Amino acid sequence: MPTLLVIESSPRGEHSMSRGLTKLFVENWLENHPGGRVVERDLMESNLPFVTMPWLGAYFTPPEQQTPEMKDILRLSDELVSEILEADHIAIGTPVYNYNVPAVLKAYIDHIVRKGKTLGFSGEGLVHGKACTILMASGGVYTQGSPIQDRDIATNYLRLILKAIGIVDVKVVAGGNAKSVDMGQVTRDKFLQTFASEVAAAARN
Numbered sequence: 001m002p003t004l005l006v007i008e009s010s011p012r013g014e015h016s017m018s019r020g021l022t023k024l025f026v027e028n029w030l031e032n033h034p035g036g037r038v039v040e041r042d043l044m045e046s047n048l049p050f051v052t053m054p055w056l057g058a059y060f061t062p063p064e065q066q067t068p069e070m071k072d073i074l075r076l077s078d079e080l081v082s083e084i085l086e087a088d089h090i091a092i093g094t095p096v097y098n099y100n101v102p103a104v105l106k107a108y109i110d111h112i113v114r115k116g117k118t119l120g121f122s123g124e125g126l127v128h129g130k131a132c133t134i135l136m137a138s139g140g141v142y143t144q145g146s147p148i149q150d151r152d153i154a155t156n157y158l159r160l161i162l163k164a165i166g167i168v169d170v171k172v173v174a175g176g177n178a179k180s181v182d183m184g185q186v187t188r189d190k191f192l193q194t195f196a197s198e199v200a201a202a203a204r205n
């Protein structure tokens with residue numbers, strides 16, 4: 001049975017547009033993969049630490065030489081890497097903050113790009129055969145034709161880092177103009193429905 005890993009990074013709970021898109025994605029994916037397993041990794045509840053000196057010390061010590069303390073420091077990172085390696089499809093729900101991904105998602109990336117596990121020692125990606133769908137919400141619109149397309153850092157960054165670890169089958173659902181909901185111009189449901197066919201197409205994989 002295929003496994004879908006869902007990564008959530010918005011702090012806005014039921015008001016979040018990206019969480020609304022991932023919910024829609026999961027519903028569609030389960031319809032296409034009856035009996036499929038869904039694993040949720042909510043970064044708002046994962047207490048992810050930033051990279052510290054002790055963390056780096058553990059990371060750069062060969063596993064057979066790591067002390068129990070070092071193994072302990074790397075435990076969460078190991079768990080996050082295992083979740084990726086066990087998944088067939090990875091759905092990433094993310095807001096755009098200051099043109100990029102929120103800090104918690106960047107912290108997550110710092111934990112899952114691991115030499116010897118997801119990244120080879122010659123810099124080659126080690127994560128093969130996975131699909132990834134990015135479900136992004138942004139106040140502005142950064143898709144092709146937009147006068148501010150050059151500010152689409154978040155999409156480009158995610159594609160780049162996913163490619164670095166070997167994930168090349170990446171689809172992006174760009175939920176632009178989410179501010180129209182916050183400004184009361186359109187309902188949240190109506191906004192999410194705008195992306196329903198794009199989400200459904202991505203969930204066929």
Ligand SMILES: Cc1cc2nc3c(=O)[nH]c(=O)nc-3n(C[C@H](O)[C@H](O)[C@H](O)COP(=O)(O)O)c2cc1C
Binds near residue numbers: 012096098138
């Ligand atoms: C701190 C902060 C920074 C933001 N920066 C941007 C930005 O640079 N570009 C943009 O289009 N929207 C920006 N927004 C708007 C969010 O992307 C938008 O509210 C989106 O719906 C957030 O995703 P969520 O609903 O899943 O939480 C920002 C919002 C916040 C709170």
